[in-house]
Amino acid sequence: MEFAFTEEQLMIRDSAERFLAQASDSSAVRAGMARVDDYDPALWQRIAQELYWPALMVPEAYGGMGLGFVELAVLQEQCGRFLLGSPLFATACLATPALLLADNPPLQAHWLGAIAAGDTRATLAWGAGMDADSVRITARAEAGGYVLDGLCAQVLDGALADLLIVATREPGSQGEHGISLFALPADTPGIIRNALPTLDQTRRLARVELHGVRAADAQLLGVVGQGWPLLRDVLSIAAIGLAAEQTGGAQQVLDLTLAYVAERKQFNRPIASFQAIKHRCADMMLQVECARSAFWYAACVAGERLAVEGDPALASELLAAAATAKLHASETFFHCAAESIQLHGGVGFTWEYDPHLYFKRARAGEQWLGTPAWHAERLAAQLLEQRP
Incomplete structure (x- = not known):
């Protein structure tokens, strides 16, 4: 295209x-x-x-x-x-x-x-993984509404958000069945939020617990018990957004590395003139461009899915595009951040230089919204299902 x-x-x-x-x-x-x-x-x-x-x-x-x-x-x-x-x-x-x-x-x-x-x-509290089984909070129907109980161990900005969109499941349900989403003000009685220490200190995670939290029908985002397709698409869209961010991080860490090797001298010449350095930088650039192509295609698919006239049939294409984008972007960002530390030499891991900041963001983001291995498995399974 x-x-x-x-x-x-x-x-x-x-x-x-x-x-x-x-x-x-x-x-x-x-x-x-x-x-x-x-x-x-x-x-x-x-x-x-x-x-x-x-x-x-x-x-x-x-x-x-x-x-x-x-x-x-x-x-x-x-x-x-x-x-x-x-x-x-x-x-x-x-x-x-x-x-x-x-x-x-x-x-x-x-x-x-x-x-x-x-x-x-606002934020979304659903669990730790990308599959339906990660939803553990229960929503028990009672007269006039629902009672929510459970916890989410790692919620992005969970301690700071004013609105929590919480994914729940009916007691006793499994897999993709019985999932519902509720919009809850963060000050709703029964919600306990505690900030967590993080590897990437530029992001903030929290443990969110719900103890007898009452929610009304008006707070449901869709049909009760039928929320998995919505949650699945939202997680795929978020994974594409993260892939865009990771690609930007990979580009910046490449730029930092190019600037450093151009000014760092060895044997009275910039190390950027050494063939081995050129090859490693060229490999970084190639991976960044591949990741960028993957996430831009995925962003176009996500845009169609979110459009007012969006076709729910796009769900299958969205899953494949999100998996491809997140897979490439996560691996590219981590590779570029690690290479940047190596090419900076002895100062690459010191606090005064920035590569370690990108390395932490790359490692943390690699594990969030599906690891590269998980997305590769999902993409492979989807392709195998489409075989004639």
Whole structure:
């Protein structure tokens, strides 16, 4: 397929790059890592209420910009380049797609409007894996609603979000059956949230427990017990968003390496002139370009799935595209980050240089929203099922 950016997409990319180069440079990233309570509130206010990034995919009817997932992927690639620490990914790539695909107009109007206005940070709590069995929170039907019990061990921005979209299952159900999604204000009685230490200090995870939490029918995102197709597609879309971010990180760590080898001298010449260094840098660039091609195709598929006229039959294509994008992007980012440390030599793993920041982000992201091995197995199984 032929893919070219529109003028609007180029403007989003260039403006995001200019902003993040200043607001999320190395010193800002390190200052954010030192914070133990929250992301930088001033930075988030600028992102949410001046740049309107959380409103990017929210329909204009709810106060948003009415753009698509491709535009969000443009933004996510730049966020990955500069290791942005903010609730943007959880809000825009996890919660917003879930609300957009939900069959509950009043719920959509309320929460999407709040996200677009920059008043609400949101996230999705479902479990640790990409399959239906990872959903462990139970939703027991009672008169007038449901009672939710259980825990999610690792929820992105779970301790900071104002809205939790919680995936649950009927007691005794297994696999893809009996799954429902509820939109719960974070201050709902019975919800306990505890921040967790993380390998990647630019991201914040939390343990979220639900003890006798009451939810009403009006808080359901779709039909009770039939929420797996929605959750499956949301996780695939989020994996594509993460792939865009990882590709941006891989590109940036390649750029850092190229700059370093061009100025580092050995035997009175820059080490960039050595053939072995050239080969390793060329290999990094090739992998980055392959990952970029994979995630842009996947972003186009995700955009079609999220469109108002989107065809649910796209689900199969979305699964394959997401698996391909996440597989390539995770492996590429980790490879480039590891190579960057090696090519920086003795200073590559020191605190003063930045490669270790990207290495931590690459390792943590590799395990999140499906490992490369898991996505390879899913992609292989899907291809085998399509054989005549």
